[in-house]
Amino acid sequence: MEKILFLKGEFVEKIWGGDRLKKEFPYQFKSENIGEYWAISAMKDFPSKILNGKYKGESLDLLYQNHKDLFGDEKKENFPLLIKLIDANDDLSIQVHPDDEMAKNENSYGKSECWYILNENQAKIIYGLKTKGKKEALDLIDKEKWDDLLKEEDSKKGDFFKVPAGMVHAIKKGSLILEIQQASDITYRLYDYDRKDKNGNKRDLHLDRSKKALKCLDTEKIHENLGKNTENLYDNEYFTVKKINVEKEISFERKDPYILESVIKGEGEIIVDDEKYPIKKGDFFIITNYCKSYSFKGNLEIVESSSN
Ligand code: ZN
DSSP states (O other), rough: OOEEEEEEEEEEEEEESHHHHHHHHHHHOSSSSSEEEEOOOSSSSSSSEOOOOTTTOOOOHHHHOOOOOGGOOOSSSSSEEEEEEEEESSSEEEOOOOHHHHHGGGOOOOOOOOEEOOOSEEEEEEESSSOSSSHHHHHHHHHHHHHHHHHEEEEOTTEEEOOOTTTEEEOOTEEEEEEESOOOOOOOOEEEETTTTTSSSSSSHHHHHHHHHHHHHHHOOEEEEEEEEEEEEEEEEEEEEEEEEEEEEEEEOSSSEEEEEEEEEEEEEETTTTTEEEEEOOOOHHHHHTTOOEEEEEEEEEEEEEEE
């Protein structure tokens, strides 16, 4: 049975996108406005395709529906996670995502997410609120006092931001990010800097739903410890995210039913039981329930995620 599923994702154009994903990753596309690469996705709009083995060419959403055994007979009806690369060539709008409870109205999972920062250049992130209570936050929104409301943080390679559902946030220009999130595409736009498009129109906002969804949460930015072989970055009710730094070789038992791997730096190989595969920066793959143990060899940085 298949022990490893290499994936090919979809490139998604955004008005704030750019061409950095083809400059900094071994990807090819024509557009100059690619904002997102949906690398590990079973979402209906942009599902990943399997690149190897007997399921080659199949889409991840159908594979998940029809071959739950690969995923340890996962009980969740829909594939629970989504992993993207994001190139922000401009500021994204200030936004917030609903939690599971609120997202039920839209027939979706809620959206907790997190960001591993890849840009070596200094960039900024809007991350949470300066206010302590929700009443104060809503008051500042009504008065459009955005500077009093929004907290800004510096961000650079190796920073990691936890963004639970309800946390107000925005990715700003110059950011290159690996995003791990619940498989949901529901975003409420709170503020768009009053920008207008070339026809003089502002983008739609979702003020009422944003105000309902937002929570005053403690922010938690951390910076990775490159000296560690394996570091836990985030463990919440939906997913666990780890950073793996490979200098020569490192081996693991597969403990989770299936594991999502994102190669963000370097090259080398993965050995799955006794099968060897070359891997490099920009590769994304799933280790299935049929793998017992796996090793990484080479010089690699990998972000490993699993569903909780
Ligand atoms: Zn978001």
